[in-house]
Amino acid sequence: MAITKDMSIIEIVQKYPDTVEVLMNAGMGCLGCAAAHFENIEQG
Known part of the structure; x- marks a missing residue:
């Protein structure tokens, strides 16, 4: 499953824990x- 702009931030972090560092940066x-x-990734 790919990350899309309408996914919630928590959904992305739960499915792809390695994204935490990228999102923090x-x-x-x-x-x-x-x-x-x-909030979705587009709003965040």
Whole structure:
């Protein structure tokens, strides 16, 4: 399964744990907060 812009941030992190470092380096510091459940990768 590929990562798409409409996937939630938490969904991506759960399916692909190696993405945490990439997302953090891109400025997405809220990977474990409530917003990560509702924001998709495009919004984040």
